[in-house]
Amino acid sequence: MRILPVRGDCILVELADLGEALALFEALENNPVEGITEIIPAARTLLVSFDPYTISDEALVAAVSAFAGGERKAASGALVEIPVRYDGEDLAEVAGILGMSIDDVIHLHGESDYVAAFTGFAPGFAYLSGGDPRLTVPRRKSPRTKVPAGAVGLAGEFSGIYPKTSPGGWQLIGTTPLAMFDIDRTPASLLQPGSRIKFRDMAKDAAYEILPSGKVAEKPLIASVEDAASAIEIISVGLPVVFQDLGRAGQASQGISVSGAADRASFKAANRLVGNPVNIPGLEISLGGLSFRMRGQGVMAVTGATTPITITGANGTKISAAHHSAIALDDGDVVSLDAAAAGMRSYLALRGCFDIAPVLGSVATDTLAQIGPAALVAGDVVAILPAPANALVSWEEPAFAMPAATETVVLDVVMGPRTDWFTEAAVESFFAQEWSVTPQSNRVGIRLSGDALERSNHGELPSEATVRGALQVPASGQPVLFLADHPLTGGYPVIANVAGHHLDLAGQIPVGAKIRFNAITSFAPRFIPGKCP
Numbered sequence: 001m002r003i004l005p006v007r008g009d010c011i012l013v014e015l016a017d018l019g020e021a022l023a024l025f026e027a028l029e030n031n032p033v034e035g036i037t038e039i040i041p042a043a044r045t046l047l048v049s050f051d052p053y054t055i056s057d058e059a060l061v062a063a064v065s066a067f068a069g070g071e072r073k074a075a076s077g078a079l080v081e082i083p084v085r086y087d088g089e090d091l092a093e094v095a096g097i098l099g100m101s102i103d104d105v106i107h108l109h110g111e112s113d114y115v116a117a118f119t120g121f122a123p124g125f126a127y128l129s130g131g132d133p134r135l136t137v138p139r140r141k142s143p144r145t146k147v148p149a150g151a152v153g154l155a156g157e158f159s160g161i162y163p164k165t166s167p168g169g170w171q172l173i174g175t176t177p178l179a180m181f182d183i184d185r186t187p188a189s190l191l192q193p194g195s196r197i198k199f200r201d202m203a204k205d206a207a208y209e210i211l212p213s214g215k216v217a218e219k220p221l222i223a224s225v226e227d228a229a230s231a232i233e234i235i236s237v238g239l240p241v242v243f244q245d246l247g248r249a250g251q252a253s254q255g256i257s258v259s260g261a262a263d264r265a266s267f268k269a270a271n272r273l274v275g276n277p278v279n280i281p282g283l284e285i286s287l288g289g290l291s292f293r294m295r296g297q298g299v300m301a302v303t304g305a306t307t308p309i310t311i312t313g314a315n316g317t318k319i320s321a322a323h324h325s326a327i328a329l330d331d332g333d334v335v336s337l338d339a340a341a342a343g344m345r346s347y348l349a350l351r352g353c354f355d356i357a358p359v360l361g362s363v364a365t366d367t368l369a370q371i372g373p374a375a376l377v378a379g380d381v382v383a384i385l386p387a388p389a390n391a392l393v394s395w396e397e398p399a400f401a402m403p404a405a406t407e408t409v410v411l412d413v414v415m416g417p418r419t420d421w422f423t424e425a426a427v428e429s430f431f432a433q434e435w436s437v438t439p440q441s442n443r444v445g446i447r448l449s450g451d452a453l454e455r456s457n458h459g460e461l462p463s464e465a466t467v468r469g470a471l472q473v474p475a476s477g478q479p480v481l482f483l484a485d486h487p488l489t490g491g492y493p494v495i496a497n498v499a500g501h502h503l504d505l506a507g508q509i510p511v512g513a514k515i516r517f518n519a520i521t522s523f524a525p526r527f528i529p530g531k532c533p
Contacts, residue, residue, distance in 0.1 A: 001013065001014065001015055001016075001020075001065070001068050001527070001528045002014040002525050002526065002527055002528070003061055003299075003526040003528065004416050004417035004418075004525050005414055005416035005521065005523070005524065005525070006046075006047070006417055006467060006497055006498050007055075007414050007416065007467065007499065007500055008414070008499070008500055009049060009050060009051070009052055009500060010047060010048060010049040010050065010054055010453075010467060011047075011048050011050075011060070011061070011466065012045050012046070012047055012048075012416075012417040013045060013046040013047075013048060013064055013065070014044060014045050014067070014417075015044055015045065015046075015383045016044065018043055018044055018117060018129055018157070019072050020044070020068075020069075021041055021042065021043070021044050021045060021046055022041060022117060023069075023070050023071055023072035023073075024046060024067055024068050024070070024169060024356075025039060025041040025046055026062070026070075026072060026073060027067035027068075027070050027076055027479075028046075028048075028067055028466060031067060033055070033060070033063045033064075034054060035050050035051050035054035035055025035059075035060065035483075036048060036049070036050050036055070036060070036063075036337075036492065037049045037050055037051055037254060037497045038249070038250070039117075039508070040120075040465035040488065040489075041117070041118040041193070041362075041465075042116075042118055042127075042159060042195065042462065042463050042489055043127070043462030043463050043464065044122065044462050044464075045462075045464040045465070046064075047464070047465035047467070048060070048064065048466075049249075052446075056316050058209045058229040059446070061187075061526065061528075065406075065528050067467075068528070069161055070370075075115040075130075075194055075195075075196050076194070077116070077192065077193075077195040077196055078192075078195055078196070078303065079193050079195075079196045079197075079198065080190065080191060080196070080197050080198075080443045081197075081198050081199075081200055082152075082161070082176050082178060082197060082198070082199050082200065083176055083177065083178070083200050083202045083205065084109075084110075084174040084175065084176050084199050084200065084201060084202060085174055085175050085176070085202050085203070086102075086105075086106045086173060086174040086201060086203070087154070087174060087175060088151065088152065088172035088173035088174045088175065089172050090140070090153075090171040090173060090174045091105065091106075091174070093171070094137055094171050094173055094332045095185065097137050097418055098134065098137065099140075102132075105135070105173065106173075106201060107130075107405020108134060108135050109131070109135060109154075109159070109173065109174075109199055109418075110131040110198075110199050110200065110201050112130060112131040112132050112135070112159075112199070113130055113196065113198065114129065114130045114131055114159060114196070114197040114199070115128065115130045115194065115195070115196055115503050116126040116128055116191045116192060116193050116195040116197065117129040117158075117193065118160050118193055118195060118489075119189065119191075119193060119252070119253060119254060119255035119488070119489075120255050120463055120465070120487065120488040120489025121160075121255065121294070121463070121487060121488070121489055122162070122163055122164060122166060122190065122255060122368075122369065122487070123163070123164075123181045123188070123254055123255045123256045123369045123371060124163030124164075124178075124180040124181025124188070124189040124190065124191070124195070124254065124255055125160060125162065125163050125180070125255050125351040126160065126161070126191040126192075126195070126255070127158045127463065128158055128159040128160055128161075128186065128191075128197055129157065129158060130284070131154075131157065131158070133157050134155070135154055135159075135255065136156060136157050137154050137155070137156075137171050138155070138156070138460075139155045139156070139169040139170060139171070139460070140169045140170070140171060142169075143167055143168060143169030143188050144167060144168055144169070145166060145167050146166075146167065147162050147165065147166060147167065147168035147178075148160055148162070148165055148171070148174065148175070149162055149163060149164045149165050149180075150162065150175045150177060150178070150179075150180075151168075151170075151172050151174075151175055151336075152173055152174040152175060152176055152199070152382075153168070153170030153171055153172045154170060154171045155169070155170040155171065155172060156460075156462070158399075159199075160227045161176060161178075161180050161191075162180075163179075163180035163181040163189075163255075164181065164370070173241070173370060177445065178190065181254075181255075183359055183360065183371065186232070187254060187284075187532065188254055188290055188360060189253075189254040189255060192253060192254070193253050213329065214378070220431070226299070227452050228296075228355065228383035228384060228385070229293070229296050229384075229386070230295060230296030230297060230298050230383075230384045230512070231295040231296065231381050231382060231383045231384055232292045232294060232295065232298075232350065232381070232383045232384070233292060233293040233295060233380075234290075234291075234292050234295065234376050234377065234378055234379065234380040234382075235291040235292055235293055235334065235378060236289070236290070236291045236378050237291075237375075237376060237377065237378065238286075238287060238288060238290065238339075238427070239286040239287055239289060240271070240360070240375040241283055241284070241285050241286075241290055241375060242283070242284050242365035242367075242372070242373070242375050243281050243282070243283060243284075243354065243356055243363045243364070243365055243372065244258045244259075244260055244261040244262075244267060244281070244282060244283070244284045244347075244363070244364050244365065244375045244523075245260060245261070245267075245279050245280070245281050245282070245362055245363050245364050246261065246264060246278070246279045246364075247259045247260025247261075247362055247364050247369075247484070248260075248268070248269075248359075248360050248361050248362035248364055248366075251360060251361075252465075252488060254360075255488055256360065256366070256369055256371065256488065257366070257368075257470070257485070257486060257487065258364075258484070259362070259364040259365070259366035259371075259372070259461075259484050259485050260362070260364045260484055260509075261282075261284060261345075261347065261364075261370070261484065262284065262345055262443060262483050262484045262504075262507030262508075263292075263304050263345055263347070263504040263505075263507040263508050264503075264504055265303075265399040265400075265504045266303040266304035266345075266346075266347050266398070266399065266504065266508075267282055267284075267303070267347045268327035268350065269301075269324065269347075269396050269398070269399070270282055270301045270303040270304075270347040270349035271301075271349045272393050272396060273301035273303070273324070273325065273326045273349065273352055273392065273394075273395075273396055274299050274300065274301050274326055274349050274350065274351040274387075274392060275291065275299075275326075275387065275388065275391055275392040275393070276349060276351065276352070276353070276387075276388065277388065280349070280353045280354075281353060281354045281356055281363040282347050282349040282350075282354070283347065283348040283349075283354075283376070284345050284347060284365075285305075285307075285337060285345065285346045285347070285348060285386040286344060286345055286513055287305065287307075287339060287344065287345075287510070288305070288307035288308075288337045288338050288339045288340045288346065289338075289339065290335075290336070290337045290339070290348070291334065291335065291336040291448060291457060292332060292335055293332065293334050293335075294329040294330065294332065294333040294334075294335065294380070295334070296331055296384075297328070297329060297330055298329045298350050298352070298384060299326055299327065299328055299329065299350070299351035299392065300326075300329055300335065300348060300349065300350050300351070300352060301324070301325065301326050301327065301349050301389075302321075302323055302324075302337065302346055302347065302348050303323070303324050303346065303347045303349075303396075303398065303467035304328050304343055304345050304346040304347045304402070304508065305340035305342065305343030305344055305345050305346040305508060306323055306340060306341050306342045306343055306346075306402050307323075307337045307338055307339065307340040307341070307346050308320065308337070308338040308339075309321040309322075309323065309327075309335065309336070309337055309338075309339070310335070310336045310338070310373060310381055311327070311333050311334070311335050311336075311467075312333065312334040312336070313330065313332065313333055314330070314331070314332030314333065319362055321335075322395075324395060324396055324397070324398055324479065325394065325395045326392045326393065326394050326395070326487075328493070332347055334484070336429045338509070340402075341402075341404070342401075342402035342403060342404040342510075343402030343417055343508040344507070344508045344509060344510045344511075345507065345508060345512065350384050351384075351387045351392070352385050352386055352387040352388075353384065353385040354372065354384060354385075355382065355383035355385050356373050356382065356401070357373070357491075359371055359372050359373065363374055366444065367443045367485045368443075368444045368485040369485070373457075389500055391443070399504065400504070400505055402508055403505070403508060403509050403513055404511035404513070405509065405510045405511065405513050406511070406512070406513070407513055407514070408434055408513070408515070408516055409505065409509050409514070409515050409516070410422060410515075410516050410517075410518050411473065411498050411499075411502045411505065411506060411515060411516070411517055411518065411520055412498070412499040412501065412502050412517075412518050412520045413496040413497060413498055413499060413517050413518065413520065413531055414496060414497050414499055414519075414520065414521045415495075415496050415519055415521050415522055415523035415524075416494075416496065416521075416523050416524075416525070417464075417494055417525075418461070418493035418494050418495060419496065420456075420457070420523065421455055421456060421457040421461070421493040421495075422453055422454065422455055422456060422473070422493070422495055423452065423454050423455070423456045426454045426455070426456075426477075426495075427451040427495070429450075429453060430453055430479075430495060430496070430517060431449045431516075431517055431518070431519065433451055433516075434450070434514040434515065434516055435448040435449065435450045435479065435514065435515045435516070435517075436448065436512075436514055437509055437510065437511050437512060437514070437515065438511065438512045439511050440485050441511055442483075442485075443483055443484055443485040444482070444483060444485045444486060444487075445472075445480040445481055445482045445483050445486060446481040446483065446506070446515075447478065447480050447481070448478055448479045448480065448481065448515065449476070452476065452477025452478060453473050453477045453479065453495065454477065455473075455476075455477075457493075457531060460491070461491055461492060461493050462491070463489045463490065463491050464489060464490070465480070465488060465489050466486055466487065466488070466489065466490045466494060467486075467497060468482060468483060468484060468503060469481070469482065469496075469497050469498030469499075469502075469503050469506060470482045470486065470490075470494045470497050471494060471495050471496045471497065471498070471517075472490055472492045472493070472494050473492055473493055473494070473495055474492045475492070479495065481498065481506060481515075482513070483506065483507055483516045484507065487512070496517065496519070499520055
């Protein structure tokens with residue numbers, strides 16, 4: 001067993017195989033360790049997040065080590081039968097790779113007793129283990145840009161079902177009409193870790209439907225805008241304007257990452273300025289360009305990216321408003337946020353609470369998972385719920401200076417967990433050069449451009465959990481710095497992770513800026529005596 005560094009509040013525990021990883025996961029789930037906040041299992045690793053103020057790194061490693069080496073219990077989850085049309089584009093090719101007939105592939109797949117081992121890649125996507133070892137096939141050499149929802153595929157030792165249309169590199173052998181993920185179902189993911197799965201050939205068995213269980217809908221507290229004392233009416237938007245809060249933690253079992261505000265310090269500050277609790281929903285505005293009209297009275301604050309703020313009164317009077325300050329608004333006031341001079345994302349909070357229904361316990365719009373309220377468009381009217389009794393903060397110092405597109409930003413990083421997958425020259429190059437932030441960047445991640453990083457290990461990395469701030473390096477050698485909407489798991493090595501104190505800064509780096517990385521730790525994996533495979 002190896003302990004690989006990720007950041008000051010999480011580690012990656014690497015074991016010999018899936019069985020050992022799931023056995024340790026079950027042991028830790030059944031014997032909770034105080035201070036551990038989340039565990040995300042994957043093909044042969046566990047990402048263990050913890051509160052360093054509750055448990056030290058040394059105590060955490062000792063606790064994890066004490067439970068390693070046990071046996072995995074037999075799966076006891078609910079049995080889910082999946083009807084399949086074995087009509088996949090790769091079915092004949094898979095049969096050829098395996099040296100068997102198409103009928104043999106279908107027979108072995110249908111006779112296998114699968115278990116949902118872990119989730120990732122996309123909400124509702126479960127990695128299904130336990131299949132016949134004769135069905136082990138590599139991923140496609142060239143991933144498809146579009147795999148349809150419901151596609152049933154094979155990759156390595158796993159089988160899986162795509163919950164939505166997305167790119168993918170699995171070998172496709174069939175399709176199912178069942179919805180793998182549906183927010184109107186509780187739980188939203190049809191397959192949960194521990195679920196037992198049987199595939200049924202629809203050419204032989206009668207088709208049937210799995211009915212969704214009842215869902216308790218999460219309703220807004222105010223039925224309509226007309227009932228609200230105040231609201232905002234959207235006049236115009238530039239880039240997408242989305243609702244955010246601090247994210248939907250605790251949804252890893254459904255393949256859903258936390259998401260939430262890309263710059264949490266600025267988001268919290270906006271709410272404090274207007275007297276709200278820090279997790280009250282707010283708006284995240286990329287590069288300015290928002291204009292709205294106030295209905296009724298209100299108090300607003302704008303933080304984050306420094307965008308000029310103009311308020312035009314109902315009588316036509318125009319004033320410039322201060323950034324990072326509480327500002328009173330009257331009925332009919334039109335607020336305009338112009339292009340940001342520095343930073344990438346501004347945060348708008350209104351005293352009270354936007355009356356918006358949460359999705360899976362949060363209003364965060366996750367652009368990768370496609371979960372959360374829709375982006376605002378011109379003509380939308382959003383009611384504001386009554387304000388809490390908290391006092392306002394008239395002004396607050398920003399947590400850091402917003403970076404401009406002409407600047408070079410230095411980000412501290414923690415080396416690992418897969419630094420040893422790269423050549424020494426690549427690691428030196430990672431620090432020596434200035435990386436350019438490309439226009440392909442978004443809330444999922446910052447795509448960087450520079451001299452490609454060469455790997456020393458060219459093997460296929462089994463899927464493992466990733467974190468906000470991870471610097472994942474795909475086959476191109478060009479790193480991607482994951483932001484708030486990063487995938488829960490990934491299949492490319494992570495050379496380093498942005499240190500916790502620079503995560504919010506990373507979320508504000510605009511396109512065109514340069515980034516240099518500064519290591520605050522060396523790569524130091526730990527082998528646990530007596531636990532090595």
